[in-house]
Amino acid sequence: MxxxxxxxxxxxxxxxxxxxxxxQEIKQPPAELEITQPPAQLTMETTPSKLTIDQTKAWEDMDLKHIFRRIEEFAQKGYEDWLEGIARVSRQGDELMRIEDGGQPLVEQAKENSDKPMYEFNIGWIPSLFSVKTNFEPAKVHIDVKVHKPMVQAKANKPIIHYTPxxxxxxxxxxxxxxxxxxxxxxxxxxxx
Structure with missing residues (x-):
């Protein structure tokens, strides 16, 4: 069925x-940047060092004197000897003036005037200690720096956006x-x- x-x-x-x-496309142009840096101004002033060595005393100690120094010493020595001679002659004249006081002024004066003086002798070619004088003035440096700040000019660019929905x-x-x-x-x- x-x-x-x-x-x-x-x-x-x-x-x-x-x-x-x-x-979506995004492009970011870089910023436009200008930096100007003027160079620094540097000024230096230097006073040079100075070394002074004075060995005049050392040369004089070794009897190696400058002619002007010798003339000066001889003139001083002659003046002192002249004064001593005047004093001696004056003293001897006073002694002779008082001959009646006794003594033997003529004999003593003859002996005094005839005796040669005793000279001292020493080693003459070694200068004395610290006879060479030194003086040192160090150099001086003055530095002047004038710094200029950088000049920055920046321009930011907006992003470029393209969007297709x-x-x-x-x-x-x-x-x-x-x-x-x-x-x-x-x-x-x-x-x-």
Whole structure:
């Protein structure tokens, strides 16, 4: 026996989605920068060092004197000897003036005037200690620096932005459907759907 059947055949709807992704471009131009640095001004003043060595005393100690020094010493020595001679002659004249006081002034004066003086002798070519005098003045340096500040000029550039928005297209790729079939119904059944 064949039973009546209802056959249903359905298809679902299909949606087609097409997307175009967004595009964003960002370009950042570098900043325009100008830096000017004037050079520093440097001024230096130097006073040179000075070394003074005076060995006059050492040469004099070795009896190697300058002619002007010798003339000066001889003049001083002659003047002193002259004064001593005047004093001696004056003293001897006073002694002779008082000859009546006794004594033997003539004999003593003859002996005094005839005796040669005793001279001292010493090693003459070794200078005395610290006879060479030195004086040192160190150098002086004066440095003057004038610094100039840098001049900076900066111009910032804005970023360049290009944006293309994305797109979404939604379409119906397949419509839904329902197909109904009746099998083994015959003529007796009224069909209405």
């Amino acid at each position: 064949q039973l009546p059947q209802i056959r249903l055949q359905s298809t679902f709807a299909k949606i087609a989605i097409h997307t175009t992704p967004p595009v 994305g797109k979404v297209n939604v379409d119906l790729a397949q419509r839904n459907s329902l197909k109904i079939d009746f099998v083994n119904i015959g003529n007796q059944v009224e069909i209405s759907v």
